[in-house]
Every structure is written in structure tokens, then in C-alpha cells.
Amino acid sequence: MFVGLDLGTSGLKAVLIDADQRLLAEATAPLTVQRPHSGWSEQRPADWLTATQDAMTALAAQHPLDGVRGIGLSGQMHGATLLDAAGDVLRPCMLWNDTRSHTEAAHLDADPQWRDITGNIVFPGFTAPKVAWVRVHEPDVWAKTAKVLLPKDYLRLWLTGDAVSEMSDAAGTSWLDTGARDWSDALLQVSGLTRDHMPRLVEGSAASGQLRDTLATRWGLPKGVIVAGGAGDNAASAVGMGVVKPGQAFISLGTSGVLFAASAAYQPDAPTAVHTFCHALPDTWHQMGVILACTDALNWYAGLVGSDAGRLTADLGALQAPSEALFLPYLGGERTPHNDAAARGALLGLGHGVDQTAGTRAVIEGISFAFRDNYDALRSTGTQITSLVAVGGGSKSDYWLRALATLLDLPIDVPQAGDFGGAFGAARLGLMAATGAGADIATPPATARTLDPDPNLTSAFMDKHAQYRAAYAALKEAL
Missing domain, CATH: 3.30.420.40 (ATPase, nucleotide binding domain)
Known part of the structure; x- marks a missing residue:
């Protein structure tokens, strides 16, 4: 069996599928958005962990999870989750629809290397301008920032202990050399960052780590469950379809x-x-x-x-x-x-x-x-x-x-x-990472x-x- 976790803006969805990709159980836990000022949109990363705990508990109540072999992750893109050297969250995560960094985005986009390397306009919703905003407006937070993670990858850190991202979500940060499928050292340097601030990169269908034994025991999963790289929400939905x-x-x-x-x-x-x-x-x-x-x-x-x-x-x-x-x-x-x-x-x-x-x-x-x-x-x-x-x-x-x-x-x-949305696509990626299966994943509904x-x-x-x-x-x- 395989689990898909989709961290959305309004809720976290968990699905359980079998080896034939039939849906066995599903559960959703709600999330709320905080908007302290006009144009701001934030969530507390701790709420993502609570929602995951609630959804996994509900999933386990519907079907035993002792046969799970892989977990895949999907999630809202572009969010800036900033951690200190101890791995603690420094501020609420600025979400994909947070537009406070429009000035920073325009400044970055005016530099031709951003479009040349990433292949994209630097939109205000992307991650790099959000971090640029923190650098200017919250210098105390910036000084303590040791790691920058996307929302689903902070969830992964909690699940596995590993700071890892994958290509589809990383491409929405404005720091990825999208053609080379690797972080751009030049763009990181412009942002005052290095690779040490970034998570390690894997492909979405590859293993990114293993579920912590403590969480496996809590939810009734076996030890050694593989956690796949996963995907950003639209790419995961595409895999699902x-x-x-x-x-x-x-x-x-x-x-x-x-x-x-x-x-x-x-x-x-x-x-x-x-x-x-x-x-x-x-x-x-x-x-x-x-x-x-x-x-x-x-x-x-x-x-x-x-x-x-x-x-x-x-x-x-x-x-x-x-x-x-x-x-x-x-x-x-x-x-x-x-x-x-x-x-x-x-x-x-x-x-x-x-x-x-x-x-x-x-x-x-x-x-x-x-x-x-x-x-x-x-x-x-x-x-x-x-x-x-x-x-x-x-x-x-x-x-x-x-x-x-x-x-x-x-x-x-x-x-x-x-x-056939993000959670189902994530479960498919979990299946691929855990078993090496591939051809049947491309089957449309x-x-x-x-x-x-x-x-x-x-x-x-x-x-x-x-x-x-x-x-x-x-x-x-x-x-």
C-alpha cells in the first residue's frame, strides 16, 4: 500500500491506495490562512504538522497501515518557510498568494539572468522575492535564517529528518536552473544565499528518505517506509491523471x-x-x-x-x-x-x-x-x-x-x-519510489x-x- 499527502492551502488530504492503485481510504484535515495586512497570506508551519497527524490518524482508523511501503508528498508551491540553525521556524510561512514582495519581484525580474536561468518571469508569488522582502523588512529574521524550505518540504523534514526538495516544486522558487535541474549558484548568491541554505534535490519519483520510526509506530506503519520526492500540486495532479x-x-x-x-x-x-x-x-x-x-x-x-x-x-x-x-x-x-x-x-x-x-x-x-x-x-x-x-x-x-x-x-x-488530484498523484510517486514501477503510472483515468x-x-x-x-x-x- 502507498500513502499520498497533499498539503493544500485550505487543508491537508491523505489517501491510501493499494498496489493496483485502487483507493482504499482518504481523510482531510482543515487549515486556515492568516491575513494580518492587505496582500499578506500566511500559515503557521506547526499547523501543517497537526493537520498531518489528524489526517494520518483518521486514515489509520479506516484501514490498517501495516502494509504501507511508500509515501509521496504534494503541496502548495512557492511558500517561504524559514528555519534557524536548530531547525526551528522563524516566522509564519508566506504563501503562494502573498503579494507583499511585488517591489522585490520587479527588481529581480529587471535583471536578465533570472529569466535566462530559470526560464520564467519572477512573479511576486514566487519564493525568491519573498526572501528578498524578509532581508529588507525583517533583518533580525534574515540574520538567523539557515534553511529555506517549501511547505511540503518542511513537512518532509518532520517526517524524515531530511531537508530535501524535488525538481517541480523547486522550479517555482526562482532559484532553480530549470534546464539543468539544479540550484543556480549565481541566483543564490544574488539573494545572499548559498547551497547550504537550500535542501538537497531529488527527482519526484525517487526516494528522499525514510519515515521516522517514531511516526511509523504512532500510525501503525512498518519501519523503513520510503518517502518519495513528490511534486508541487499541479505536477502531482498531472501524475494523478x-x-x-x-x-x-x-x-x-x-x-x-x-x-x-x-x-x-x-x-x-x-x-x-x-x-x-x-x-x-x-x-x-x-x-x-x-x-x-x-x-x-x-x-x-x-x-x-x-x-x-x-x-x-x-x-x-x-x-x-x-x-x-x-x-x-x-x-x-x-x-x-x-x-x-x-x-x-x-x-x-x-x-x-x-x-x-x-x-x-x-x-x-x-x-x-x-x-x-x-x-x-x-x-x-x-x-x-x-x-x-x-x-x-x-x-x-x-x-x-x-x-x-x-x-x-x-x-x-x-x-x-x-x-485524481495531488494526493493521488503523490501516492503514485510513493509507489514508484518504493517499488521502481513506472509504466503503469502514466495510465490516465x-x-x-x-x-x-x-x-x-x-x-x-x-x-x-x-x-x-x-x-x-x-x-x-x-x-
């Missing part, structure tokens, strides 16, 4: 939106605002476009008209030509391809024919146009997508998936019901249904997408 080979991709319609494509080559293009990171498997990378408001934008519209997203999308029927209204979903800025924190949304082209249903279609279409922008950005780097799996709450709407399929000119598969493009509407949707791009440019100029 079998998106590990060139041409494979998934689209996540959650609060934010993600278009994730696996790649066998390192082919960055930082100006596109596409994230180019290492994948969780050796000699594999991935590229990822991110939109900041996906179902979040639909929920905003639902609140505006006094409804909810489920009711709004339930009766849309067959795919129609685009609404006469046009929606820009930039409610809180945008990541790919604009890298524009100041971008804001708009609902344009309103006429007497735009009722609540037409507005719903316009919002869905606007978010889909943003995904088309992401798709074009990924293709401009040389990444090709031949198969696409949809996940997330928005994937319940066949109307939305048909619009996306038509815009992307790709059929979209929806997996059968099941959990069974498909429940496939939504095909509508060739009769392709031209109309692409014309509307051109209007969408022009509207963003005009609005940016006006503001």
Missing part, C-alpha cells in the same frame, strides 16, 4: 484556471508569462498557463444576478454562437499571457437582447477566450497538445467544455468520477465522456476571440 508524456495536457476549471502540458524538452519563453517548470519525473518538463479568475469569475457573475453557478449553467442546452455581450474575466489582474496585475474585468456589448442567460454565456465564453490565449502562448513556445483532460468544478458543464473544445479545436475528455469541437461554430468563436483581444488592448489603454 497520467499527464506525463509530450502531447498530454489537462485543463483545470477551478477557482483559478490552469492549462498544463507535459513536455520532453526544456523550451522556455518567459515573456509569454507561461510557467516552464520541471515535471515530477526525470528528463521531463511541463509548461503551464494560469488565469487568475476561472469559476471565481462565474461565481462573481452569479452573485451579481442573485443566483448560483450551478443554476446558471444547468439549462444552457446545445452550444450556440457567441453571445452579443463580451466579458473580460480579469477581476484581479491576469497571469498568462499578460502578466498584468492591474488588469480589470469588463462586461461589454450590452443590449436589450442580453438577458441573464446570454450574460452567463458571455462569462463562460470570456473565460474560455482567456484559455485560448493560454493555449496560443503554450504553442508559441513549441509545446503541442494532442489530448486534453478536464477537471475541476467547471468541468461539470458540458456547455462550457463544448465551447472550450471548439475554441481549442481539441476534443476534451472528462474522467470517470474519482479523485477512464473517460466518462468526450466533448468534441463544433466545426460549424469555430469561425464565430474565433471572430469573437479576436474582439476579446482587441477589447483588452483598448481597456488597458483607457485605464
Whole structure:
């Protein structure tokens, strides 16, 4: 048996699978976020350990764990967990959505070597600018900092006693030479750090250490359980869905939106605002476009008209030509391809024919146009997508998936019901690290249904997408 632990922002999830990758048990423990100032987002690392203890206890209550051979880790990326020489936490962890370091991020990104070495823009959410902020604003903390760990890797330190990270999560720090899959000494030096401050690096499917005997005894596991390198949350989800080979991709319609494509080559293009990171498997990378408001934008519209997203999308029927209204979903800025924190949304082209249903279609279409922008950005780097799996709450709407399929000119598969997220992907990596298995890890989940493009509407949707791009440019100029 194998355990997957996924350290999210709102909770820690644990799953137990058998050697055939069947789900045997699952448990979740909640987490909260502290926001002491505008733009700040923090968690106490001690809370992660408590949540892990609670989830593992609940898992053990559902199924004996004496046959567990491996544990895999997944987690929220980019967080800065700072430790002193004794291994004690110096301050709350600044999370992925903490934006206080926007000035430091812009300063680092202005130095060409950061994009040249990492393949990415230095976004405020990444780890390096957060540490730069501490260096300026909390010099006492900076002076004591002996180790910088990502959230899931602090959890690993507690589980194994080893300070280790892996390539997919490390790529989101802005300190990794993403092509070489190693820390960049030059970028560490600019940050006032050395390799001694960094965890050792392994591949996500490799062993990173063994579970402490005390924890094994506490939870009823055998001694010598292997803890895999694991992955950042999106890479782990990709492993869970079998998106590990060139041409494979998934689209996540959650609060934010993600278009994730696996790649066998390192082919960055930082100006596109596409994230180019290492994948969780050796000699594999991935590229990822991110939109900041996906179902979040639909929920905003639902609140505006006094409804909810489920009711709004339930009766849309067959795919129609685009609404006469046009929606820009930039409610809180945008990541790919604009890298524009100041971008804001708009609902344009309103006429007497735009009722609540037409507005719903316009919002869905606007978010889909943003995904088309992401798709074009990924293709401009040389990444090709031949198969696409949809996940997330928005994937319940066949109307939305048909619009996306038509815009992307790709059929979209929806997996059968099941959990194929970060915890399941982490468990798969635990299986690989403990047993050396590999080929069956790339197996995608069974498909429940496939939504095909509508060739009769392709031209109309692409014309509307051109209007969408022009509207963003005009609005940016006006503001």
C-alpha cells in the first residue's frame, strides 16, 4: 500500500491506495490562512504538522497501515518557510498568494539572468522575492535564517529528518536552473544565499528518505517506509491523471484556471508569462498557463444576478454562437499571457437582447477566450497538445467544455468520477519510489465522456476571440 499527502492551502488530504492503485481510504484535515495586512497570506508551519497527524490518524482508523511501503508528498508551491540553525521556524510561512514582495519581484525580474536561468518571469508569488522582502523588512529574521524550505518540504523534514526538495516544486522558487535541474549558484548568491541554505534535490519519483520510526509506530506503519520526492500540486495532479508524456495536457476549471502540458524538452519563453517548470519525473518538463479568475469569475457573475453557478449553467442546452455581450474575466489582474496585475474585468456589448442567460454565456465564453490565449502562448513556445483532460468544478458543464473544445479545436475528455488530484498523484510517486514501477503510472483515468469541437461554430468563436483581444488592448489603454 502507498500513502499520498497533499498539503493544500485550505487543508491537508491523505489517501491510501493499494498496489493496483485502487483507493482504499482518504481523510482531510482543515487549515486556515492568516491575513494580518492587505496582500499578506500566511500559515503557521506547526499547523501543517497537526493537520498531518489528524489526517494520518483518521486514515489509520479506516484501514490498517501495516502494509504501507511508500509515501509521496504534494503541496502548495512557492511558500517561504524559514528555519534557524536548530531547525526551528522563524516566522509564519508566506504563501503562494502573498503579494507583499511585488517591489522585490520587479527588481529581480529587471535583471536578465533570472529569466535566462530559470526560464520564467519572477512573479511576486514566487519564493525568491519573498526572501528578498524578509532581508529588507525583517533583518533580525534574515540574520538567523539557515534553511529555506517549501511547505511540503518542511513537512518532509518532520517526517524524515531530511531537508530535501524535488525538481517541480523547486522550479517555482526562482532559484532553480530549470534546464539543468539544479540550484543556480549565481541566483543564490544574488539573494545572499548559498547551497547550504537550500535542501538537497531529488527527482519526484525517487526516494528522499525514510519515515521516522517514531511516526511509523504512532500510525501503525512498518519501519523503513520510503518517502518519495513528490511534486508541487499541479505536477502531482498531472501524475494523478497520467499527464506525463509530450502531447498530454489537462485543463483545470477551478477557482483559478490552469492549462498544463507535459513536455520532453526544456523550451522556455518567459515573456509569454507561461510557467516552464520541471515535471515530477526525470528528463521531463511541463509548461503551464494560469488565469487568475476561472469559476471565481462565474461565481462573481452569479452573485451579481442573485443566483448560483450551478443554476446558471444547468439549462444552457446545445452550444450556440457567441453571445452579443463580451466579458473580460480579469477581476484581479491576469497571469498568462499578460502578466498584468492591474488588469480589470469588463462586461461589454450590452443590449436589450442580453438577458441573464446570454450574460452567463458571455462569462463562460470570456473565460474560455482567456484559455485560448493560454493555449496560443503554450504553442508559441513549441509545446503541442494532442489530448486534453478536464477537471475541476467547471468541468461539470458540458456547455462550457463544448465551447472550450471548439475554441481549442481539441476534443476534451472528462474522467470517470474519482479523485485524481495531488494526493493521488503523490501516492503514485510513493509507489514508484518504493517499488521502481513506472509504466503503469502514466495510465490516465477512464473517460466518462468526450466533448468534441463544433466545426460549424469555430469561425464565430474565433471572430469573437479576436474582439476579446482587441477589447483588452483598448481597456488597458483607457485605464
